[in-house]
Amino acid sequence: xxxxxxxxxxxxxxxxxxxxxxxxxxxxxxxxxxxxxxxxxxxxxxxxxxxxxxxxxxxxxxxxxxxxxxxxxxxxxxxxxxxxxxxxxxxxxxxxxxxxxxxxxxxxxxxxxxxxxxxxxxxxxxxxxxxxxxxxxxxxxxxxxxxxxxxxxxxxxxxxxxxxxxxxxxxxxxxxxxxxxxxxxxxxxxxxxxxxxxxxxxxxxxxxxxxxxxxxxxxxxxxxxxxxxxxxxxxxxxxxxxxxxxxxxxxxxxxxxxxxxxxxxxxxxxxxxxxxxxxxxxxxx
Numbered sequence: 001x002x003x004x005x006x007x008x009x010x011x012x013x014x015x016x017x018x019x020x021x022x023x024x025x026x027x028x029x030x031x032x033x034x035x036x037x038x039x040x041x042x043x044x045x046x047x048x049x050x051x052x053x054x055x056x057x058x059x060x061x062x063x064x065x066x067x068x069x070x071x072x073x074x075x076x077x078x079x080x081x082x083x084x085x086x087x088x089x090x091x092x093x094x095x096x097x098x099x100x101x102x103x104x105x106x107x108x109x110x111x112x113x114x115x116x117x118x119x120x121x122x123x124x125x126x127x128x129x130x131x132x133x134x135x136x137x138x139x140x141x142x143x144x145x146x147x148x149x150x151x152x153x154x155x156x157x158x159x160x161x162x163x164x165x166x167x168x169x170x171x172x173x174x175x176x177x178x179x180x181x182x183x184x185x186x187x188x189x190x191x192x193x194x195x196x197x198x199x200x201x202x203x204x205x206x207x208x209x210x211x212x213x214x215x216x217x218x219x220x221x222x223x224x225x226x227x228x229x230x231x232x233x234x235x236x237x238x239x240x241x242x243x244x245x246x247x248x249x250x251x252x253x254x255x256x257x258x259x260x261x262x263x264x265x266x267x268x269x270x271x272x273x274x275x276x277x278x279x280x281x282x283x284x285x
């Protein structure tokens with residue numbers, strides 16, 4: 001199951017600015033309740049959120065499910081998501097109009113909210129009665145968690161919960177997962193290698209899905225200039241090409257030219273050298 005929820009907590013950026021409440025995108029296994037991956041974003045749920053959480057799932061576990069249950073969101077109807085599902089032979093099951101069908105992931109959201117978020121400084125429980133709040137108690141002024149620190153804490157909480165919370169027969173999600181693999185084995189056809197070919201499949205397109213390649217002229221993607229050696233021989237009149245970007249690493253974009261994806265590099269660094277999970281947040285902030 002894949003779904004989104006808005007976390008009821010105030011965070012701040014590395015520069016100290018108070019941020020909007022983050023969105024969480026989660027993939028949960030229905031049988032065991034095991035949380036396979038969680039992605040944090042400061043933008044509303046989109047194709048980027050879906051592709052990124054799938055990428056993290058493969059990065060951590062090296063598997064791609066036989067079926068994915070989704071709601072009726074437009075992000076699950078995009079050509080990029082549908083193409084990925086078809087290429088990986090994954091059945092998409094819509095639970096639109098069937099709220100009870102999302103109980104697996106809703107239980108995950110309930111756990112995160114009641115056990116973790118409600119007990120963190122900076123949560124927005126008081127903001128439900130905003131007219132009764134004084135400025136000194138407004139959560140927007142009490143943010144104590146940076147985006148990166150909160151995300152690492154969230155991932156740590158989920159990993160711990162996977163191993164300790166009691167489910168069917170008193171077993172934790174991790175134990176149920178292990179018992180299932182022990183009994184039925186791992187389907188080798190669902191194993192996915194996390195390599196450049198897979199990453200290429202999950203890269204989303206920016207709002208402007210094409211760029212114009214002109215001789216000796218940099219391309220602009222999301223207001224960032226990029227360069228590749230092929231531009232030295234591009235036609236003066238220009239040629240249109242499809243473009244994809246990497247939400248985890250904005251230093252590069254990929255342009256489809258002469259029947260191959262070429263890696264264009266930003267002419268100025270876009271963020272510091274962080275691990276993949278941190279890059280996802282820094283890029284969003």
